[in-house]
Amino acid sequence: MGKKSDRAEKAASKRKGNVEDDASDDDIPTSAVNTGEEESNDSETVKLSSEKDSEFDISAAIDMLTEKKMNLREPGLLSIIKHLQSHRDTEHDALDDYHDTLTTLLVRMIRRPASVKEGQLLCRLISLLALYNGADENEFVILFEKPLQSIIDGKLGAGYDDLQDYALFTLIFITFICGNEEINRNYLTYLQDMILAENLENVSGKHAGLAAYPIHLKAKAIDCWVLLASQISLQDILEKSRDEGMFEAIFQILQEGEGGAQVSRNVSAGQGLAFLWEIADSSQSSNGETHSSIEECGRLLCDDPRVVDEAIELIKRISKESSKKVSKKNRKEQRAEFRDIELWVVEATHPYEKIRMQGADFEVSSFGQARVVEALRDVLETGFHSSLRAYPIVKEVMGVEYVTDDMDGGGLTTKIAKDSTQSKRRTQDRQQDRKYRNASSGEHDFWSED
Numbered sequence: 001m002g003k004k005s006d007r008a009e010k011a012a013s014k015r016k017g018n019v020e021d022d023a024s025d026d027d028i029p030t031s032a033v034n035t036g037e038e039e040s041n042d043s044e045t046v047k048l049s050s051e052k053d054s055e056f057d058i059s060a061a062i063d064m065l066t067e068k069k070m071n072l073r074e075p076g077l078l079s080i081i082k083h084l085q086s087h088r089d090t091e092h093d094a095l096d097d098y099h100d101t102l103t104t105l106l107v108r109m110i111r112r113p114a115s116v117k118e119g120q121l122l123c124r125l126i127s128l129l130a131l132y133n134g135a136d137e138n139e140f141v142i143l144f145e146k147p148l149q150s151i152i153d154g155k156l157g158a159g160y161d162d163l164q165d166y167a168l169f170t171l172i173f174i175t176f177i178c179g180n181e182e183i184n185r186n187y188l189t190y191l192q193d194m195i196l197a198e199n200l201e202n203v204s205g206k207h208a209g210l211a212a213y214p215i216h217l218k219a220k221a222i223d224c225w226v227l228l229a230s231q232i233s234l235q236d237i238l239e240k241s242r243d244e245g246m247f248e249a250i251f252q253i254l255q256e257g258e259g260g261a262q263v264s265r266n267v268s269a270g271q272g273l274a275f276l277w278e279i280a281d282s283s284q285s286s287n288g289e290t291h292s293s294i295e296e297c298g299r300l301l302c303d304d305p306r307v308v309d310e311a312i313e314l315i316k317r318i319s320k321e322s323s324k325k326v327s328k329k330n331r332k333e334q335r336a337e338f339r340d341i342e343l344w345v346v347e348a349t350h351p352y353e354k355i356r357m358q359g360a361d362f363e364v365s366s367f368g369q370a371r372v373v374e375a376l377r378d379v380l381e382t383g384f385h386s387s388l389r390a391y392p393i394v395k396e397v398m399g400v401e402y403v404t405d406d407m408d409g410g411g412l413t414t415k416i417a418k419d420s421t422q423s424k425r426r427t428q429d430r431q432q433d434r435k436y437r438n439a440s441s442g443e444h445d446f447w448s449e450d
Contacts, residue, residue: 056083058094065105070114077121084128085383088390095132103129103143111147112156119151119163123170127379130174134393137178144174152217165220172224173375176231177393184228191225192240194218196249218253219265222272226371229275234283238300241276247302250276251311258318263330266318267337273311274341275367276301281348294346315342358386359403372397 056079064076080102083094095102106126113119126144133140151160151167175187194213213221225246229237241247254269280297298308319338321331343349344367353364355373364370376394377384387394388403395403 056087056094058083058098062098062101062105065102065109070118073114074118074121077118077125081121081125081128084125084132085380086386088132093132099129099132103140107143107147110144111150113160113163116160116162119160120166123163123166124379127170127173130177131379131387131391131393133178134391135178135396136180138180138183140178141175141183144171161214164214164217168217168220168224169375169378172227173379176227176375177397181231184231188225188228188232188240191221191228192244192246194221195225195253196245215253215256215265216262219262219268222250222253222268223371223374226272226275226368227375230368230372234279234286237276237279238283241279241301242303247273247276247311248304248307251307251314254311254318255314258314263326263334266334270315270318270338270341271367271371273315274344275371277345278366278368312345315345357384357388359388359406360400362398362400 058080061076061079061083064079065073067073067076080095088095106122106129110119110122110126113122130137130140148167148171150156151163152171154161154164156163172187172191175183179187195218197212229240250269250272254266254273257266257269277297280300283300284296294312295305295308298305298312302308315338319335319342321334321338323331326334340351344351350365351367351370353370355362355364364373376387376398380387380394383390388398388400
């Protein structure tokens with residue numbers, strides 16, 4: 001490694017304490033410089049950071065974060081990320097004595113990442129640190145609000161556009177994991193304003209005059225909105241769908257994307273509509289209704305029946321997409337996703353996955369559940385299969401009551417074929433059960449049995 005900066009020496013002398021709150025932001029380097037002399041040292045650093053995960057050195061990793069050169073900081077970020085994803089010790093983790101120091105460094109570095117790549121690594125590490133902290137850590141969310149919102153709002157310049165989606169997901173993920181009910185509701189409104197801004201005709205009130213957000217950011221906002229909405233009551237979600245225009249806004253985003261090449265955007269919008277149909281169906285069941293037709297659910301979601309009919313027809317068309325503007329690979333992916341959406345909306349057949357992890361197996365049978373699982377997979381990556389043991393908050397949000405000592409299961413997912421006898425029997429059972437469900441509290445528990 002090259003000569004350490006003054007900042008690195010200061011960090012080394014205070015490894016087990018906090019970084020001074022009044023330290024200058026200039027102490028955190030934000031530019032990358034490459035020289036031939038440093039390249040060999042850089043490769044040695046990368047090699048060092050990848051060796052022997054069991055001998056993870058948190059103090060050395062934090063020292064790397066204070067280096068002036070971006071390519072010297074990157075191995076430090078990667079080593080801490082890898083440790084938190086797969087090698088965390090729940091009894092006494094190496095990070096325990098350095099938590100405050102790392103948090104302070106991350107707050108300063110995310111204000112102005114040296115590159116999009118560094119910003120992505122910072123976002124992932126911040127999300128992992130949220131899992132490390134667990135629930136009811138509002139101060140952690142507050143620390144990262146302003147710097148992440150600056151990235152989302154494009155205040156760092158055009159060169160950071162590709163970082164906006166990462167920053168939005170990170171902000172909402174740490175809110176979902178660490179925030180209290182008030183913070184969650186505030187950000188639910190924040191996402192809703194983002195989705196609605198200049199999207200509906202004759203917008204008035206608090207949405208009037210808001211600048212339109214990029215369509216890719218609106219699609220990510222839909223994913224994030226579903227994640228946070230999983231924590232509020234059925235009635236609140238229905239009011240946001242019908243009275244505040246969320247159903248129509250999401251439908252318009254999907255409508256604009258029909259026939260286009262942005263498959264991920266269409267899938268986000270389609271799954272958002274499917275989630276709302278789930279909420280309407282659950283609301284009908286909780287009110288003692290014995291039958292929940294598409295039309296009845298639609299009336300709960302939108303005042304205009306024509307919009308509901310158009311949304312249903314649009315979902316059917318996209319599930320059979322044949323546009324040449326979309327590559328064969330993307331067409332196949334989009335059709336598969338929208339077939340699941342169509343099966344639920346039109347035929348009341350839930351999506352179904354059985355996931356094996358270390359210590360537990362569990363079923364995913366709704367779009368709300370699937371969004372929570374997908375968010376955890378995005379953050380934990382290869383460490384997802386062992387996360388029930390590493391992070392109590394993962395066990396909590398996934399509703400797993402008991403974790404065994406079994407080591408089998410590698411995070412692999414198995415799906416029951418939809419045309420199999422077992423699948424048909426499950427579908428019939430669920431269709432019968434949902435007619436008689438009674439959720440007296442009005443709260444939507446995505447992890448309860450159908």
